[in-house]
Amino acid sequence: MSEGRIPGIDDGTGATGVSTTQVTKDTPLDPATYAELEEIAARYPQARSGLLPMLHLVQSVEGRVTSRGIEACAAILGISAAEVSGVATFYTMYKRRLVGDYHVGVCTNTLCAIMGGDQIFERLKDHLDIGNDETTEDGKVTLEHVECNAACDFAPVMTVNWEFMDNMTPESATQLVDDLRSGTEVHSTRGPRLVTWREAERVLAGFPDHLADEGPSAGPASLVGLNIARTQGWTAPPVKETRKSSRAAAVAEGSTTEGKSKGSHEAKHTQAAAEVEASGAEAKHEDNPANTGGDDK
Amino acid sequence: MTDVLTPVLTDNWGTDRSWTLAAYEDQGGYAGLRKALAMTPAEIVDAVKASNLRGRGGAGFPTGMKWGFIPQDNPKPKYLVVNADESEPGTCKDVPLMMATPHTLVEGVIISSYAIRAGTAFIYVRGEVLHVIRRLHRAVEEAYLAGHLGKDIHGSGYDLDLIVHAGAGAYICGEETALLDSLEGRRGQPRLRPPFPAVAGLYASPTVINNVESIASVPSIIDRGAEWFADMGTEKSKGYGIFSLSGHVTNPGQFEAPLGITLRKLIELAGGMREGHELKFWTPGGSSTPILTAEHLDIPLDFEAVGEAGSMLGTRALQIFDETTCVVRAVLRWTEFYKHESCGKCTPCREGTWWLAQTLANLEQGRGAESDVDLLDDVCDNIFGRSFCALADGAVSPITSSIQYFREEYLAHLTHGGCPFDRNASTIFAKVEANA
Numbered sequence: 095m096s097e098g099r100i101p102g103i104d105d106g107t108g109a110t111g112v113s114t115t116q117v118t119k120d121t122p123l124d125p126a127t128y129a130e131l132e133e134i135a136a137r138y139p140q141a142r143s144g145l146l147p148m149l150h151l152v153q154s155v156e157g158r159v160t161s162r163g164i165e166a167c168a169a170i171l172g173i174s175a176a177e178v179s180g181v182a183t184f185y186t187m188y189k190r191r192l193v194g195d196y197h198v199g200v201c202t203n204t205l206c207a208i209m210g211g212d213q214i215f216e217r218l219k220d221h222l223d224i225g226n227d228e229t230t231e232d233g234k235v236t237l238e239h240v241e242c243n244a245a246c247d248f249a250p251v252m253t254v255n256w257e258f259m260d261n262m263t264p265e266s267a268t269q270l271v272d273d274l275r276s277g278t279e280v281h282s283t284r285g286p287r288l289v290t291w292r293e294a295e296r297v298l299a300g301f302p303d304h305l306a307d308e309g310p311s312a313g314p315a316s317l318v319g320l321n322i323a324r325t326q327g328w329t330a331p332p333v334k335e336t337r338k339s340s341r342a343a344a345v346a347e348g349s350t351t352e353g354k355s356k357g358s359h360e361a362k363h364t365q366a367a368a369e370v371e372a373s374g375a376e377a378k379h380e381d382n383p384a385n386t387g388g389d390d391k
Numbered sequence: 392m393t394d395v396l397t398p399v400l401t402d403n404w405g406t407d408r409s410w411t412l413a414a415y416e417d418q419g420g421y422a423g424l425r426k427a428l429a430m431t432p433a434e435i436v437d438a439v440k441a442s443n444l445r446g447r448g449g450a451g452f453p454t455g456m457k458w459g460f461i462p463q464d465n466p467k468p469k470y471l472v473v474n475a476d477e478s479e480p481g482t483c484k485d486v487p488l489m490m491a492t493p494h495t496l497v498e499g500v501i502i503s504s505y506a507i508r509a510g511t512a513f514i515y516v517r518g519e520v521l522h523v524i525r526r527l528h529r530a531v532e533e534a535y536l537a538g539h540l541g542k543d544i545h546g547s548g549y550d551l552d553l554i555v556h557a558g559a560g561a562y563i564c565g566e567e568t569a570l571l572d573s574l575e576g577r578r579g580q581p582r583l584r585p586p587f588p589a590v591a592g593l594y595a596s597p598t599v600i601n602n603v604e605s606i607a608s609v610p611s612i613i614d615r616g617a618e619w620f621a622d623m624g625t626e627k628s629k630g631y632g633i634f635s636l637s638g639h640v641t642n643p644g645q646f647e648a649p650l651g652i653t654l655r656k657l658i659e660l661a662g663g664m665r666e667g668h669e670l671k672f673w674t675p676g677g678s679s680t681p682i683l684t685a686e687h688l689d690i691p692l693d694f695e696a697v698g699e700a701g702s703m704l705g706t707r708a709l710q711i712f713d714e715t716t717c718v719v720r721a722v723l724r725w726t727e728f729y730k731h732e733s734c735g736k737c738t739p740c741r742e743g744t745w746w747l748a749q750t751l752a753n754l755e756q757g758r759g760a761e762s763d764v765d766l767l768d769d770v771c772d773n774i775f776g777r778s779f780c781a782l783a784d785g786a787v788s789p790i791t792s793s794i795q796y797f798r799e800e801y802l803a804h805l806t807h808g809g810c811p812f813d814r815n816a817s818t819i820f821a822k823v824e825a826n827a
Binding site: 137138139140142143144147149150171180181184185186187188199202203205208209210212213240242243244246247248249250255257258261263264282284285286294297298299300302303305306307309311312313314315317318319321322323324326327328329331333334 | 622
């Protein structure tokens with residue numbers, strides 16, 4: 095969770111806080127943003143489900159969760175500002191201080207830390223002359239150590255605005271932040287050219303930016319097992335019509351290359367379709383010799 | 392004899408533009424949906440029961456049975472919620488799946504929703520994976536345009552809406568009832584059970600919550616049959632699963648195999664341990680599953696055998712550490728993670744994880760006494776089983792298991808006056824640094 099485990103206790107210290115107890119003289123959010131917040135709430139069977147994406151939208155416009163953003167969410171959802179604040183302080187991605195153009199995350203959970211994440215984080219703090227959760231003076235880079243980001247086979251992992259930067263070293267990390275600060279175009283190792291943090295937050299709010307088609311299908315590590323299977327001719331078993339089906343055996347023998355296995359897909363589909371038509375729903379039970387009646391476990 | 396690796400979910404990850412509807416359908420995608428719509432919902436539930444598919448999010452609960460708990464006589468709307476909050480340290484299978492083939496998940500959502508008669512489904516995806524979210528948005532958009540989602544899907548009379556919902560950074564939201572609170576726009580804190588989500592879940596309505604990989608497995612079961620699925624795996628752990636190897640192996644990555652493959656075989660496929668090093672300890676299914684050692688290389692990685700070895704299969708997140716790794720440092724870092732992610736609802740977890748982190752940090756720096764190791768064990772004993780959800784149980788797993796196997800290493804920190812390991816030796820760029 096965020097450092098502030100108790101809402102309203104540690105988040106009301108000054109102008110950057112999200113506490114709603116502070117008196118603000120902010121002007122309200124602009125009407126266009128307000129309308130988009132309402133649009134998010136309307137996506138859900140119950141409007142309050144929209145609160146997390148609504149707070150993402152507030153961040154995309156404001157650069158952080160602001161009091162007037164909280165007030166707007168509360169007004170739209172018909173709940174108190176304190177309730178919205180309670181939610182905003184619970185989640186790590188919601189920020190109470192202005193975030194730079196590029197939120198740079200370094201995974202320092204165990205696996206990445208041991209593979210070098212600790213050294214990378216130390217190097218970046220030194221190189222940027224800032225601490226954890228701080229922003230460079232030019233407003234470009236906010237540095238934060240992050241928890242496991244589900245990319246452990248690419249360790250050590252970094253993120254920029256929640257895009258993957260895989261297999262990093264202290265050298266590639268310093269190069270990365272230098273490029274970000276100088277305005278050089280940077281691409282995610284498994285994604286598109288990097289957008290700004292505010293633009294990223296807008297996508298998280300559910301407003302797509304049409305970059306889905308950039309980047310690869312998968313990174314190299316994701317394909318290690320698949321490539322071995324292709325080389326070895328290993329596949330999932332063929333679909334058997336019956337125990338003594340010669341057709342299924344023929345498919346199995348033929349499915350040793352990528353090209354042929356595509357063919358076998360079609361055969362499987364055709365065959366399975368015929369099977370369903372021929373035998374109806376009963377096949378789902380009887381075909382499984384190991385099934386002792388799914389309900390008795 | 393089944394092949395060593397059995398790519399099903401990963402089978403089209405290498406295809407050009409694999410995330411698009413066109414590429415997915417070129418490889419037979421949405422065939423399962425067409426078959427499903429010709430079946431009754433009850434027949435689909437029966438097929439998934441017959442396949443013996445068990446939940447792929449860690450707990451291994453039978454998926455079909457979970458669906459069977461939905462009271463169809465309840466007049467409230469039914470909901471399907473996909474748990475795509477993949478955050479368990481070491482777990483990295485759902486994110487590449489959704490990145491490469493989001494339509495596998497979307498097809499699974501449609502079939503599964505039809506089976507439980509849900510009119511609205513959600514994919515709750517963690518917010519920290521931006522490009523995955525883009526691909527999910529795009530896949531859902533394409534599925535609507537193709538008539539796979541929306542009103543009267545392919546003339547079946549069945550309506551379904553699917554909403555992609557981004558979280559905001561909270562490990563606890565991977566716990567299914569905390570996820571529901573979060574999806575309702577609240578702080579993500581677990582709920583007391585009963586009532587279970589099947590009876591009173593999202594908006595107090597009947598709700599099924601399944602992991603990404605579980606739901607993504609459904610199209611293959613419907614398309615190729617329950618028997619085909621159950622022919623893979625071991626006696627009580629059927630089918631295939633994605634095994635994620637990370638850490639000190641030569642080629643970390645994803646390996647889709649029948650349940651029951653051994654770590655010895657997986658390390659061999661990953662090119663062995665990194666050159667010149669040997670296995671020290673590993674997690675079978677994320678940091679919440681007790682660590683194991685080289686003596687466990689040959690246990691079949693299924694729910695039963697890993698359980699008998701004193702751990703859990705979990706999410707098949709195999710984090711591999713060699714002899715350069717300090718186990719105390721590793722465990723301390725995990726403990727700091729649990730401390731940070733404890734939602735604060737239950738006292739044993741909220742307070743206990745803070746004490747554990749402090750005691751461990753002292754030990755790691757060579758301060759404290761031998762009795763602190765026993766104190767850790769005692770605190771763990773008082774946390775385990777005393778909280779609403781499994782986060783606290785997961786938090787103590789690495790501590791108790793590491794003391795069990797590496798007690799001497801804890802004590803070595805005291806005699807050495809600090810950590811006896813060289814942190815640089817465990818990094819992937821250790822050689823680079825040495826030459827520099």
